[in-house]
Amino acid sequence: MRFLTRLTWVALWCATTAHAGTAIVIGGALKNDNEAVWARIVEEAGGAGAPIAVFATAAANPERSAGLIVAALNRHGANAEAIPVAPRLKDIDLQANLNDPKLIAKVAASKAVFFSGGAQEFIVDTLQPKGEPTAMLKAIWQVFDGGGVVAGTSAGAAIMSRMMFRDAQDNMQILKGQWREGREYDRGLGFAGHDLFVDQHFLKRGRIGRMLPAMRAFGYTLGLGVEENTAAIIKGSEVEIVGARGALLVDLSEATTDAKLPAFNLRGALISYLDRGDRHNLRTGVSTPAAHKLREPKIDPAASDYKPYLQNDNYFLDILADNTIVTAMAQLLDGRAPEVRGLAYRARPRPNDLAPELGFEFRLYKGPGLVGWFSGALGGEDYTVLKARLDVIPVRMATPLFTPLVPN
Template sequence: MQTSPATGTVIVIGGALKVGSDAVWQRIVDEAGGAGVPIAVFPTAATEPERIGAQIVASLNRCGAAAELIPVAPQWDGIDLAAQLNDAALIARVAASRAVFFSGGAQEFIVDTLQPGGRPTAMLEAIRSVFEAGGVIAGTSAGAAVMSRMMFRDAMDNLAILNGRWRAGQEYDHGLGFIDGLLIDQHFLKRGRIGRMLPALHRLGCRLGLGVDENAAAVIHGSRLEVIGGSGAVLVDLGDATHDPALPAFNLRGARLSYLDHGDCHDLATGQTTPADRKQQGQRLDPAAPGFVPSLRAERYFLDILGDGCLIGALVQLLDGPFPEVRGLACRGHSRAGDEHADIGFEFRLHRGPGLVGWRDATPAGVDYTVLGALLDVVPVRVANPLYLPLAGDREAVG
């Protein structure tokens, strides 16, 4: 499966990229050609484009680039946006760049500005020419979301999406299409966005999704994907997943999840993953191997599987824990005015199957894992609303 032409490289950043995250900033510069490389920075998605754009330019230039801020943003006060989009000199400067960087913010600002009504502007064609000439297209947060052919537009509520509240053109929309066949999402582990990724893949008929966490990035060239940065990414594969249409809510069985950490590489064409060198020198984990001894002893149930970092916690527990399955719950837990699905929740069941393996590498900062081939079922359940009540005391027994 080819996700982008071999001519260019796409770098998708999960958001909240720290100014000092030079593993990512430097990689953008190096992939584009090294010291002195011209990079066009588009703060189009930002609500404070001048400030955000200047920060990005400074970070890239600190790593040796010759980055330039491109004043094309609907929230930039005092500019004529239409004139900027059609300025021949500005378009020529963008086309002469070796890389383009899209800021975070609101991804609808990017697509509505550069391809209004689905029609590419001359400025977008100049950006495409950079990619077609072998350049780099990079973006963080909103700037990462637009890389897919289809993208999340404004799907903020994971549980609403799980409960089927989809509005074409609002929750999802056409992206810029620098990556095909792979749905990109950002802030993935931090914000529990597996809750919107699974229904989106199923609804859009897309097999593969990539959820990149904050302060991490995926470098994609052709079918090769490499994860870099301070966190990691989750690859979601619905190739063998099944859905029961008789159930009155979203459900899925047999989705396959893999967690890739810094330095791990994956071939989207063959499905093969190569862990980082430091992982290969560490410990390979195979729960099905004779004599396997898990390092995690306690059993965990995840009462909020969509909570900050809970998905990776569950994947690690499945790989390196004592039991062949790990369960968690996604639900409101309380009433919300007008929410007819307040009593509907979803049980997430991660379980071992053929091919579940991983690596564990001890570092001074802790333990890093790679987890490959975990199976996931999502089953709708009915939950009490409210989920809990204060425990009343036995007043007759007092005094």
């Protein structure tokens, strides 16, 4: 499939307007006991008593989802209220509520808006049908442009980019170029800014496999993949990671593609793992580890006193497995080998797979700027890894991948 070369529809405010608000991108599976994230949303909205409008537009059970979110926010001092605008909400007139002047005014008067998880296509189809912003969406933008907060988890995080994945659960399908406008991808709402692509459930579901081709196709050079139960607080050019884990920052500003190869490929990407408490400036490109990390020695493979701690030398047979990309990055940073490799492929081709033999080798390698930190202060084996190099190379896989041995 030919990748996108031209996008003719982008909301004008994303490209032309400087926004004063704070976008909080939550990677999904946000737990009720995640004090750091819930408290931070309320804090950013103005603290105790802050009015927060909750949209469960994406949810399969909007009443239940909205109720849980409202309760969590109010436990932390907010004055949260559900806005009954959701296609699956029973016994309401969706269009009437969507255009209700009283509800629109209530949203506009809020200090924050929170989008639930579910199906992100419900959010864009409801608030931005056929690419046109509704009065309700304009009220949400009024909150954001007035210095307020727009937060979202899972589906509510997917809509934060100007472009988003609409329904693309299969990483390999996207890597192989088998995706379509209006089906796997769509326009988002753009609260994360014009130049940053965001994705969610990122490490758990190996979604670097779909982010890289999407960034290339949509013209992004920066991407941020946020892990579950974790939030990226985006305020101006500053990004702060809060919650249970971290986020992967992808920089394609120096990456190249070989147009002669008949499949997606990439050379010279830079990827960084920002752990909880870490910060990154999108304008300067400078990352700052959390204070507890800075109390530990910096790991610098180029330093004369570098002593790698990890002695394993793994080849990862499923680089898109749960958190495997970060494990590989830690091995690269704190290990002996100059590179770490892994595969992305389908061991069992599907009937609709147009290229069953196509796989991809991910090659992580050391280069200028690769540094990191390790800390066990928070009870885990937590790395921060900055500026690992990455190539993605299309390869031909054997079909089947292996055959059983037989007796002599």
